[in-house]
Amino acid sequence: MESIAVKDIMVPLENYATVSEDATLAEAVLALEQAQRDFDQQKYRHRAILVYDKRKKIVGKLSQPDILKALEPKYEGVKDFRELDDQFGIDADHIRKLIDDLGLLKNPAQDICRKASECKVKSIMHEPSKGEFVQETATLNEAIVQLLMGHHQSLLVTRGREIVGILRLTDVFAKVTDMIKACNIKS
Numbered sequence: 001m002e003s004i005a006v007k008d009i010m011v012p013l014e015n016y017a018t019v020s021e022d023a024t025l026a027e028a029v030l031a032l033e034q035a036q037r038d039f040d041q042q043k044y045r046h047r048a049i050l051v052y053d054k055r056k057k058i059v060g061k062l063s064q065p066d067i068l069k070a071l072e073p074k075y076e077g078v079k080d081f082r083e084l085d086d087q088f089g090i091d092a093d094h095i096r097k098l099i100d101d102l103g104l105l106k107n108p109a110q111d112i113c114r115k116a117s118e119c120k121v122k123s124i125m126h127e128p129s130k131g132e133f134v135q136e137t138a139t140l141n142e143a144i145v146q147l148l149m150g151h152h153q154s155l156l157v158t159r160g161r162e163i164v165g166i167l168r169l170t171d172v173f174a175k176v177t178d179m180i181k182a183c184n185i186k187s
Contacts, residue, residue, distance in 0.1 A: 007136035010157045010165035017049040021122035058163040060125030070124040
């Protein structure tokens, strides 16, 4: 895996879903859908959207959970369920009670169109941290460590200071499983 470079398995920026930071949530969903249609159907579908600013520079990511959370602003104040489960042993019954008590997604269908058309991407996008960037010349080993240690689903691939693509965990996993299958291990 030392001989495989990130650039060999990344998705080039021009093949990925992108929207302006001034786009609405509805426009972002349509851009994701279009990119999924246009992308190689033999590969995993895109699950995020890259966000660019007025200078056409990537400034953020919008994931499927970001989109769903944007439809219910009350999620902003709720702790991560994994944290609650780890700390307090929260089970499905407690989670349902929490949802009822907080009124999460009580009437999502009636407000979904309004929220999607009013919500701006820049207000819900995730701004990547330093740990979410990887050089295109980095090895697959380096990228795997970065993905796992940072609990990332993807990394932004750079050439110098310019973002040129995205390295998705699904593509890394596919590459590693292809390598395992090529071993012809007999059971």
